[in-house]
Amino acid sequence: LIIEDEIKLATLLQDYLVQSGFEADIIHDGLDVEAWLASNQTSLVLLDLMLPGKNGMDICKDIRSHSQLPVIMITAKVDEIDRLLGLELGADDYICKPFSPREVVARVKAVLRRSDGTDKPADRGLLLDSDTYKATIHGNDLHLTAVEFQLLKVLSDQPGRIFSRSVLVDKIYSDG
Ligand code: CA
Numbered sequence: 719l720i721i722e723d724e725i726k727l728a729t730l731l732q733d734y735l736v737q738s739g740f741e742a743d744i745i746h747d748g749l750d751v752e753a754w755l756a757s758n759q760t761s762l763v764l765l766d767l768m769l770p771g772k773n774g775m776d777i778c779k780d781i782r783s784h785s786q787l788p789v790i791m792i793t794a795k796v797d798e799i800d801r802l803l804g805l806e807l808g809a810d811d812y813i814c815k816p817f818s819p820r821e822v823v824a825r826v827k828a829v830l831r832r833s834d835g836t837d838k839p840a841d842r843g844l845l846l847d848s849d850t851y852k853a854t855i856h857g858n859d860l861h862l863t864a865v866e867f868q869l870l871k872v873l874s875d876q877p878g879r880i881f882s883r884s885v886l887v888d889k890i891y892s893d894g
Contacts, residue, residue: 719742719743719744719745719754719755719758719760719762719763719764720732720735720742720743720744720745720764721744721745721748721751721763721764721765721766721769721774721777722744722745722746722764722766722769722792723746723747723766723768723769723770724766725746728744728746729744730819731764731819731822732744733819734819734820734822734823735822735823735826738823738827740826743758746769746770747769747770747771748769748770748771748772748773748774748776748777749770749771749772750771751772751777751780752780755781755787760787761787761788761830762787762788762789762790762826762829762830762833763781763787763788763789763790764790764792764822764826765777765778765789765790765791765792765809766791766792766793767791767792767793767794767798767802768794774791774792774793775802775805775807778791778807778808778809779807779808782807782808786833788810788829788830788832788833789808789809789810790809790810790811790812790813790822790825790826790829791807791809791811791812791813792812792813792814792815792817793812793813793814793815794814794815795814796814798814799812799814803880803882806882806884806885810829810832810833810879811825811828811829811878811879811880812880813825828877828878829878832876832877832878832879843855843856843857844874846867846870846871846874848871851864851867852867853867853870865890868889868890869886869890872886872889872890
């Protein structure tokens with residue numbers, strides 16, 4: 719689902735996604751999102767930040783309050799991304815305008831692979847043994863410290879996800 723009020727941009731994204739084998743629908747008004755999601759099967763949302771009716775941040779929060787539906791947020795400003803990360807809205811990825819539609823399609827595929835669990839660290843030769851804190855890649859010991867091990871574990875559990883520093887620190891130290 720593409721939620722974007724710039725009609726040309728939304729249509730361009732839709733064309734690229736359809737060419738890549740996806741079904742893609744467009745919503746232009748933030749107020750229409752909830753009803754649409756309630757009555758349609760959706761695999762992923764591309765969510766513009768500035769929208770009429772309801773902004774992307776609020777929509778993301780609404781979605782996260784009841785589901786793990788993958789969300790990629792789209793913003794017009796690079797420095798907005800820092801602010802959005804700080805708010806920890808739970809989006810799966812962030813894309814800055816102007817973007818290439820090809821890049822968006824690549825990010826969509828990456829987020830979908832992650833969310834359906836087909837993108838496992840082991841597929842990339844990485845093995846993490848949480849009992850011994852031993853990390854190996856293609857059988858070679860990486861000789862990590864405990865903190866390095868935990869950091870790698872958190873990052874590799876959700877490849878491609880962008881973490882804010884505070885979330886990373888929480889995750890590493892909450893495991894002891
Ligand atoms: Ca907009």
